[in-house]
Amino acid sequence: MSRSARLRWSTASELLRLVYAEPGITRTAACERLALASGAATELIERLRGARLLAEHRADRGGPGRPTTVLGPHPRGPLAAVVDLSAAGWRVLLGDLAGALTEAAAGSYGDREPAGFLPEVAGAVGAAVRREPGRVGAVVAAVAGAVSGTRLLQFSTRGWHAADLGVLAGGPGVPLLVGNDATLGGIAEARGGAVRGARAALHILVAVGVGGALLVDGRPVTGARGAGGEYGHLPLGDPDLACPCGARGCWDLMVDGRALARHRGDPVPRDPFAYGRNVLDAVRSGKAPDRDRRAVERTARALGAGIAGLVNLHDPDAVTLAGLAPGLRAGAPEAFADAYRGGLMAFHRADPPPVADAVHGADGPVRGALALGFDEITGPAALARWGAHRTR
Amino acid sequence: MSRSARLRWSTASELLRLVYAEPGITRTAACERLALASGAATELIERLRGARLLAEHRADRGGPGRPTTVLGPHPRGPLAAVVDLSAAGWRVLLGDLAGALTEAAAGSYGDREPAGFLPEVAGAVGAAVRREPGRVGAVVAAVAGAVSGTRLLQFSTRGWHAADLGVLAGGPGVPLLVGNDATLGGIAEARGGAVRGARAALHILVAVGVGGALLVDGRPVTGARGAGGEYGHLPLGDPDLACPCGARGCWDLMVDGRALARHRGDPVPRDPFAYGRNVLDAVRSGKAPDRDRRAVERTARALGAGIAGLVNLHDPDAVTLAGLAPGLRAGAPEAFADAYRGGLMAFHRADPPPVADAVHGADGPVRGALALGFDEITGPAALARWGAHRTR
DNA sequence: TACTTTTACTCGGAGCACGAGTATATTTCC
DNA sequence: GGAAATATACTCGTGCTCCGAGTAAAAGTA
Incomplete structure (x- = not known):
């Protein structure tokens, strides 16, 4: 990719990213935001229309003056394919520049290992790509487990062996991105969710264990291989407890359904997420015994204290909670707030x-996966490739 | 700053950053690295010479063919002023594009608080800026303490009150950047040090407490206000120990001179860094009693285990140790390695x-501060400002 | 001195941003 | 219903950068 092509498409990239970030933005507003001169805007948007990257529709809002248009996705514009590998089953979806998602296929794992069902999923991806020829610019897999590069290392509760997700690639020239659910959920919160626009946001997901991400300007900090964000395997917990990950004292064991079970005197639950939700629902309804209330309190305290340490570490603008975490806080708000405040360095307090x-x-x-896919699709290099075939 | 100006200077920015990153690079090598066409290179370099941003010198290495030139700083090119506020005293230095540093002023704190000596330092910065009129494009303060924005929150061992370093600004249009020594040391290691070129590097500095930084492509992840990297205030330690920061269980207390003193049965040392160095030197020399050896072992173990957790968290390519940390590892290599390996998630292991x-x-x-200063100076926007007055 | 090798410069072409000036589409007012 | 007001979009000449093929230059080598 030549330097001039990248430079040529860099303003186009900014505009398309703005349109993605703020669906329904008007042409005028977008140009003002980018500080784009009037003539340049005309030429740029005409070029993007010609390249099937953008479409305009009338914006009917009152007031005098020549009406402007709303910028939106081109009907034959680029799409991102999202592969959702959640605990419940798999789905393949297609999303456009407006963030509209449509399900293309779905299925369940049954009793199969990844090697068993991945070909099926890959087939669904391929079918979706073929159904919209030339339009899919990225495939993004959202995985409920630990990942490294395109490898799945560990999946939710299921005891799957590690597997390579490379088979999900959508064909030559279509990059495959893999992210875990905590990271991608964090992206969604930082860009269009609870902490939209935060410069640095910390997202914490409690499911089976704890995952999370630090988002800097909406981009996750995921380390060399995308395996970062494993907050649950910081040794913030009891050093006497061995974690299935191989280490000891992992925070994981202090804040999820397994912690609640331990505090209540139950054995390790088969599905810690469902177990945790049940306990939290019971406490929430007010009909739970004191033992349950205390278990939630201890767990919420461990959550709050750990988050405080992570705030000391990352200095975020804001923190978001997902999975069981909101329930834990709601179930013992004082315990959580105490532990949170108490764990902060003085100047944060x-x-x-x-x-x-x-x-x-x-x-x-x-x-979040869709957003990541469009980051890729709307980058200058990818746009130059797209535009090379479709302009004029 | 108009968009066209930024675009115009973006290639110039890439070239200057390359020259900074690889001092002594030849013109040919630089153009090849940037994939810059021959004609564009001629024009770009001529422009940069004219703008006093770059100078060329003959590269005398044998072989046939027309000789190329070495790219280097212009004799009247931009400079960064570095203010070093270390535990020992303060210095003001000027650095150029080649990384050459010259000391412009220095002094000691005496018994003064920041409010007492900062005017003196600010005066030295002003004098240095005036001595090279128009050349200083950024002032970077390297502080041995916790910072937030341009505020100094806590300084090394001295019990100073928080203070604003804004007075160090070098004048209108000259930005002031503030970073702590752990962060900036990490930048130095990631760009021209032990882990040069690492995509994600974790730097750990043990001095009084633990600081550090995650460097992604050489850029530190420092959160919303630059206060990130306070690894020492993660609750990885004994929850019964109260930290001066206000929280409990801070890792700080497990890995620095205070930890060694505690394990040896000594009271909290006045200068934990010097204390730690003495103990480590003694153990290193082999003449230390078993009690000291065991203290170092316990401390190295706490260090290794914590770093393992941080590797789980950040997924770095490599880790660098600074301050007392290399000595701790060297003093008890097996203990460190055991704890490090043992704390890693299975797939990292x-x-x-x-x-x-x-x-x-x-x-x-x-x-690191100089590198950060030149990041600022060689950005497209700053170059456009610089070039606007000096071209032609 | 002539040849080889490597690098730098020349120059016409293409593309984008700028910005002042002009055209257009709508609402509001008379 | 028509004119004025208003907000927006388009036109076009200018300046800038990058491209790339061709040419010139500066060394070593025979």
């Missing part, structure tokens, strides 16, 4: 970063 | 990120 519940639920990871 | 001692010593923070 004067002005603690607000802790908000995530606004995206189960669709957070998929929304 | 198969291929643990290498842990290297930092190659920069006391000058690391200053070198």
Whole structure:
């Protein structure tokens, strides 16, 4: 990719990213935001229309003056394919520049290992790509487990072996991105969710264990291979407890359904997420015994204290909670707040970063994956490739 | 700053950053690296010479063919002023595009608080800026303490009150950047030190407490206000120990001179860094009693275990150790390695990120500060401002 | 001195941003 | 219903950068 081509498409990239970030933005507003001169705007938008990257529709809002248009996705514009590998089953979706998602296929794992069902998923991806020829610019897999590069290392509760997700690639020239659900959920919160626009946001997901991400300007900090964000395997917990990950004292064991079970005197639950939700629902309804209340309190305290340490570490503007975490806080608000405040360094305590519940639920990871896909698609290099075939 | 000006200077920015990153690079090599066409190179370099941003010198290496030139700083090119506020005293230095640093002023704190000596330092900065009129494009303060924005929150061992370093600004249009020594030392290691070129590097500095930074492509992840990297205030330690920061269980207390003193049965030392160095030197020399050896072992273990957790968290390519940390590891290598390996998640254990001692010593923070200053100076916007007055 | 090798410069072409000036589409007012 | 007001979009000449093929230059080598 030549340097001049990248430069040529860099303004186009900015505009398309703005349109993605703020669906329904008008042409005038977008140009003003980019400080784009009037003539340049005309030429740029005409070029993007010609390249099937953008379409305009009348914006009918009152007031005098020549009406402007709303910028939106071109009907034959680029799409991102999202592969959702959640605990419940798999889905393949297609999303456009407006953030509209349509399900293309879905299925369940049954009793199969990844090697068993991945070909099926890959087939669904391929079918979706072929159904919209030339339009799919990226495939993004959202995985409910630990990942490294395109490898799945560990999956939710299921005891799957590690597997390479490379088979999900959508064909030559279509990059495959893989992210875990906590990271992608964090992206969704930082870009269009509870902490939209935060410069640095910390997202914490409690499911089976704890995952999360630090988002800087909406981009996740995921380390060399995308395996970062494993907050649950910081040794913030009891050093006498061995974690299935191989280490000891992992925070994981202090804040999820397994912690609640331990405090209540139950054995390790088969599905810690469902177990945790049940306990929290019971406490929430007010009909739970004191033992349950205390278990939630201890767990919320461990959550709050750990988050405080992570705030010391990352200095975020704000924190978002997802999965069981909002329920844990709601079930023992004082315990959580005490532990949170108490764990902050003095200078943070004067002005603690607000802790908000995530606004995206189960669709957070998929929304984040779509955003990541369009980051790729709307980059200058990818646009230059797209435009090379479609302009004029 | 108009968009066209930024675009115009963006290639210039890339070239200057390359020259900074690889001092002594030849014109040919630089153009090849940037994939810059021959004609564009001629025009670009002529423009940069004219703008006093670059100078060329004959590269005398044998072989046939027309000789190329070495790209270097212009004799009247931009400079960054570095203010070093270390535990020992303060210095003001000027650095150029080649990384050459010259000391412009220095002094000691005496018994003064920041409010007492900062005017003196600010005066020295002003004098340095005036001595090279128009050349200083950024002032960077390297502070041995916690910072937030341009505020100094806490300084090394001295019990100073928080203070605003804004007075160090070098005048209108000259931005002031503030970073702590752990962060800046990490930059130095990631760009020209032990882990040069690493995509994600974790730097750990043990001095009084633990600081550090995650460097992604050489850029530190420092959160919303630059206060990130306070690894020492993660609750990885004994929850019964109260930290001066206000929280409990801070890792700080487990890995620095205070930890060694506690394990040896000594009271909290007045200068934990010097205390730690003495103990480590003694153990290193082999003449220390078993009690000291065991103290170092326990401390090295706490260090290794914590770093393992941080590797789980950040997924770095490599880790660098600075301050007392190399000595702790050297004093109890098996204990450190055991704890490090033992704390890693299984998939990291198969291929643990290498842990290297930092190659920069006391000058690391200053070198990192200079790099940060030139990041600012060689950005497209700053170049456009510089070039607007000096071209033609 | 002539040849080889490597690098730098020349120059016409293409593309984008700028910005002042002009045209256009809508609402509001008379 | 028509004119004025208003907000927006388009036109076009200018300046800038990058491209790339061709040419010139500066060394070593025979």
